[in-house]
Structure formats: C-alpha cells, structure tokens
Amino acid sequence: MRIAVVGAGVGGLAAAIELAHGGHAVTVLEQADAPGGKCARIARGGFRWDAGPSLLTLPQVFRALFAATGPPLDDEVELLRVEPVTRYRFADGTSVELSADLPRALEALEAWSPGAGADWARFLETCAAIWRAAEGVLVTSPWRPQDPRNALRIRPWWTLRDLARARARDPRLRMVIERFATYAGADPRRAPAALAVAGYVEHAFGAWHPRGxxxxxxxxxxxxLEALGGELRLHTRVExxxxxxxxxRGVDIAAAGALAADAVVTDVDEGAxxxxxxxxGPAQAPPERSLSGLALMLGLRGRTPALAHHTIIFPADYxxxxxxxxxxxxxxxxxxVYVCAPGVTDASGAPTGDEAWFVLVNAPAIGGGADWAAAAAALADRLGVRERVAELVVRTPADLERETGALGGAIYGAAPHGRLRGLLRPGRRVRGAHGLWLAGGTVHPGGGLPLVVLGGRAVAREIGSAA
Structure with a gap:
C-alpha cells in the first residue's frame, strides 16, 4: 500500500519504520525543517539543546524497534546511564538525590528523613503492581479484554495525591511522588494514581542519555526509515x-497538490x-488541555561545581x-523549576569549559495574554546565572503551538484528569474514516518517548504487512 504519515514526530517515525519494513511505500510529511516534532534540537553559538524530552527511559522499547527492522540501536546511538537520576531541592533548604540503584536511593532517603526509605520502597512496590497491570493496556489497547483484577491493581479510586499520602509520611517525599503527574501534563490532585508509573520507570529501570x-x-x-526505502519530506505542510x-484517498499538500495514499497515519495533536x-470542531466544549511549559535554553560560560544531570527545585506552596x-x-x-544539565554526563553539547542548561517550568496552555517575556526574565534571575549567560533561547507555549502544532501549546493534548484518563486516551481510529490511523503522544497509549514508539508500532501492526 501507499501510506502517508503526517508528521515526523517519534511516534510517526516509529510507525513509518515498521510499515516500510513491512513492504509498504511510505512517505513521511513534515512541515518543519527537521524531523522530531516535540523531540527537537536547537543550536546556537556553539551550544546545543534538546528542546523537548530530556531523558530516555525504557530504552528496550527503542532497541526492540531497531532489532525488528535492521541493525541494532547500539550500532547507531550510544546510551549513557544517568546517575543519580534526579536531585530534588526543597524550599526548606534540604535536598536529596534519588538513584535507580535501590539500595543507594534508600540509604540517601533514610539519611535525609528517617523512615523515608521504607516509604519509598512501599511506593515502588505499589507502582510495580500498577505497572504490571497497566503494561498490557499500554502495549495493546485499553478496549481489549484484560484481567479484571488489573482494574483493582491500578487503584482507580485514588488520585496520585491519594497515593502519595498513603505511601509517604514526609510532605517533601509526597511532592516527589506528586511530581510524576506532570510527566503526563496533569494536576496531581485530579490525576489518576496510575500516572505514578510515568516516574516510576526511571527510578525502577534507570534513566539514560544518548550521547549527543x-x-x-x-x-x-x-x-x-530511509534505509528501508521510506521517504521523508521536510518543509511539507499537509492541509x-x-x-x-x-x-x-490521500492528502493535500500546501503548494504541491495532492499525494495519493491508500492509508494515512497522523502524528499530530489528536484535536487537530x-x-x-x-x-x-466538536459542538461541546473542548476538553481541558494538559500542561504546557515555559522553557529557557541557557548557554553558560564556565562550569557549575557539583551539578546534577537533573535537578528539580520545589516551591514552598506546590x-x-x-x-x-x-x-x-x-x-x-x-x-x-526543572534544570537539565546534560554536560554532567555528556560534554558534547557546549564549548569546552562551558555548559548548556535546559530549564523548564509548568505553564498553562495558551488562551489569554500572558507576559512570557517577564516570566522568562524572572526565571533567569531566580537561577542566579545571569552574568554567565552567553546564549539564551526562550520557548513559550505559543512557540510550542506554532512549531509543533500542539493545540494551545499543550504538550500532552487533553489533560488526563479522572479515574482512568491516564489509561483511556483517544484511540487509534476515527469513526467513519477507513484507512485513517492516529499516532503520537495525544492518543493511546500517551506521551513520553517509549509510549509514542509503542503506539506507532501498534498502528503499523494493525495495518499489517504489504500483501
């Protein structure tokens, strides 16, 4: 079949790779000047930043994609282990580092707050049960028959805040747990407890950084994709x-006419x-949008002593x-404030002796007149590095919407609020549109690099190999 993939995000590319390997004639159409979608790269003045995801979890998902379609991933990309995973700093001046090495993490937690290690171990045990229950849904479909006991294991009657309070006595550790809701763009007070697995995987299975x-x-x-005979067209907008x-029947391309296709896979915001x-648009009010973000990419002269690869700085009033x-x-x-300083693990993103930071704070999806310039300036001042700034790139929710097509700049589409919304995102099909398939972070199984790869591969499997 002739298959057009609209958008060269990671989910679209995963689907395209599988489909090309299956013998289809695949053309990927991307409006930007580079593939990646939200997983973008920005370079300026000798500095380089990842402008979207800033760590990799579950690398086995990528390894499986590459192993199934050709030479292994490790022939293409070197993955570096990130340890500790994250340093957490709190408004009372304390901090703790969490590792994917469980004994090391428990020791650090007990030294920081007696009893916190035991609480963290109990939390991870709960998450492990949720992960086992949710894994089949994430890999396949939430509407396929599942073990009915899994409905109990994911604790649908709990929000993530409920889970945090049930498993952690120290309010600071509760904030660490509640932070995992933001990995899916949600408010922990309304997000399902199942979203804990978004953060659980990096502490249970490790965090990774691809060199470069x-x-x-x-x-x-x-x-x-290109090795398999697929075509990637950049600067190509599908109208x-x-x-x-x-x-x-195909797609209409801006200023280029029609491209015939027997099937279309979209890797765009589901709402578009x-x-x-x-x-x-739908007659009813649109669903509440997920978090957006205000990002600063800082090119800094000099090196910061005792810096962690990932640092999260909590406010006094979460x-x-x-x-x-x-x-x-x-x-x-x-x-x-989230600070990613990949130079701690991989110095290739900055001139020798300097460092590149990616700084992100939560922001609403756009809908009003916000003074993002003032917010960015206040954030830069708060970090205390203004005198070292050699390069500064600011990315607002409006920029994210314009550059990636994310409606309102919402990173994850509709906000996953409600008992099962973390596992029941829109499906891969559109009623009444035979041959149209949906991939990407706004549809099942959700956002994050491993999940969009799983979703893209699932679309390709459902389409099947060429006859």
Missing part, C-alpha cells in the same frame, strides 16, 4: 486529508485531526502552582 542528545534517537530513526466515500478532515495553571491560567508565580 535525545535528538540523536530521531536522527537514527530517520536513517533507518487536508482527502476522503471519498468514507475511505482515505477534525480540521485536517475539513470538519467543524498547590498554588497548579491553581495558577489550571484555575487562573496564568504564568506560575512561584513555579517548580
């Missing part, structure tokens, strides 16, 4: 999916698919952050 940055995975996927009698089909984002829809006044 996360975008090296994208480059390797693009090479694999419409062509349908006739309920069947996909009706527009591509020429349909009006609830106020989510009130600002979801209730007031304004830049967070006192946000949690």
């Amino acid at each position: 940055g996360l975008h090296e995975l994208v480059a390797a996927m693009a090479r694999r 419409r999916i062509v349908m006739r009698d309920g069947q996909v 698919v009706p527009w591509l089909l020429g349909k009006p 609830d106020a952050e989510f009130d600002d984002v979801f209730a007031h829809r304004r830049p967070v006044r006192d946000p949690t």
Whole structure:
C-alpha cells in the first residue's frame, strides 16, 4: 500500500519504520525543517539543546524497534546511564538525590528523613503492581479484554495525591511522588494514581542519555526509515486529508497538490485531526488541555561545581502552582523549576569549559495574554546565572503551538484528569474514516518517548504487512 504519515514526530517515525519494513511505500510529511516534532534540537553559538524530552527511559522499547527492522540501536546511538537520576531541592533548604540503584536511593532517603526509605520502597512496590497491570493496556489497547483484577491493581479510586499520602509520611517525599503527574501534563490532585508509573520507570529501570542528545534517537530513526526505502519530506505542510466515500484517498499538500495514499497515519495533536478532515470542531466544549511549559535554553560560560544531570527545585506552596495553571491560567508565580544539565554526563553539547542548561517550568496552555517575556526574565534571575549567560533561547507555549502544532501549546493534548484518563486516551481510529490511523503522544497509549514508539508500532501492526 501507499501510506502517508503526517508528521515526523517519534511516534510517526516509529510507525513509518515498521510499515516500510513491512513492504509498504511510505512517505513521511513534515512541515518543519527537521524531523522530531516535540523531540527537537536547537543550536546556537556553539551550544546545543534538546528542546523537548530530556531523558530516555525504557530504552528496550527503542532497541526492540531497531532489532525488528535492521541493525541494532547500539550500532547507531550510544546510551549513557544517568546517575543519580534526579536531585530534588526543597524550599526548606534540604535536598536529596534519588538513584535507580535501590539500595543507594534508600540509604540517601533514610539519611535525609528517617523512615523515608521504607516509604519509598512501599511506593515502588505499589507502582510495580500498577505497572504490571497497566503494561498490557499500554502495549495493546485499553478496549481489549484484560484481567479484571488489573482494574483493582491500578487503584482507580485514588488520585496520585491519594497515593502519595498513603505511601509517604514526609510532605517533601509526597511532592516527589506528586511530581510524576506532570510527566503526563496533569494536576496531581485530579490525576489518576496510575500516572505514578510515568516516574516510576526511571527510578525502577534507570534513566539514560544518548550521547549527543535525545535528538540523536530521531536522527537514527530517520536513517533507518530511509534505509528501508521510506521517504521523508521536510518543509511539507499537509492541509487536508482527502476522503471519498468514507475511505482515505490521500492528502493535500500546501503548494504541491495532492499525494495519493491508500492509508494515512497522523502524528499530530489528536484535536487537530477534525480540521485536517475539513470538519467543524466538536459542538461541546473542548476538553481541558494538559500542561504546557515555559522553557529557557541557557548557554553558560564556565562550569557549575557539583551539578546534577537533573535537578528539580520545589516551591514552598506546590498547590498554588497548579491553581495558577489550571484555575487562573496564568504564568506560575512561584513555579517548580526543572534544570537539565546534560554536560554532567555528556560534554558534547557546549564549548569546552562551558555548559548548556535546559530549564523548564509548568505553564498553562495558551488562551489569554500572558507576559512570557517577564516570566522568562524572572526565571533567569531566580537561577542566579545571569552574568554567565552567553546564549539564551526562550520557548513559550505559543512557540510550542506554532512549531509543533500542539493545540494551545499543550504538550500532552487533553489533560488526563479522572479515574482512568491516564489509561483511556483517544484511540487509534476515527469513526467513519477507513484507512485513517492516529499516532503520537495525544492518543493511546500517551506521551513520553517509549509510549509514542509503542503506539506507532501498534498502528503499523494493525495495518499489517504489504500483501
């Protein structure tokens, strides 16, 4: 079959690789000047930053994709272990480092807060049960028959905050656990407890950094696609999916006319698919959007002593952050600050003796007039490195929407609030549109590099090999 893939994000590329390996004629259409979607790269003044995901978990998912379609991933990309996984700093001046090495993590936690190690071990045990129950749903479909006991194991009656309070006595450790809701763009007070697995995997199975940055995975996927005979067209904007009698017939490309196709896979925000089909938006109010982000990419002169690869700096009032984002829809006044300094593990992203930081704070999906310039300046001041800044790139929710097509800049599409929303995202098909398939982080099984690869591969499996 002739298959068009709309968008060269990681999910779209995964589907395209599988489909090309299966003998289909695959063309990937990407409006930007490089593949990757949200997994983008920015370079300036000798500095280089990953502008989206900043660590890799479950590398076996990528290894399986490459092993199934050609030479192994390790022939293409060198993966470096990140240890400790994250340093957490709190408003009271204390800090703790968590490792994927469980004995090391428990020792650090007990030294920081007696009893916290035991609480963390209990939390990981709970997450392990949730992970085993959810894994089949994530890999296949939430609507396929599952072991009914799994419904109990994921604790649908609990929010992530409920889980944190049930497993951790120290309020600071509860914040660490609640932070995992943001990995899916959610408020921990309303997110299902099952979202704990988003953060659990990095502490249970390890965190990784590809030498050269996360975008090296994208480059390797693009090479694999082309080695299999697939075509990647950049600077190519799809304006419409062509349908006739309920069947996909191809796509219309801006300034280039029609491209015939027997099937189309979209790797775009699920909320934008009706527009591509020429349909009006839904009559009901659109679903609440997930978190967006305000990102600063800092090129800093000199090196910071005793820096961690990942640092999370919590505010004094964590609830106020989510009130600002979801209730007031304004830049967070006192946000949690995430700093990724990959030079701790891999110095290739900055000139010798310097370092590149990716800094991210939660932000609302756009919908009003926010002064993002002022918010960015305040964030830079708070970090205390202004005098060292050689390069500064700011990326707002509006930039994210313009560059990636994420509606409102929402990183994960609809907010996964509710008892099962973390596992029940929109499916891979559109009713009444035969031959149209959906991939990417806004549909099942959700966002994050491993999940979008699993989702893309699942689409390819359902389409099947060429006859």
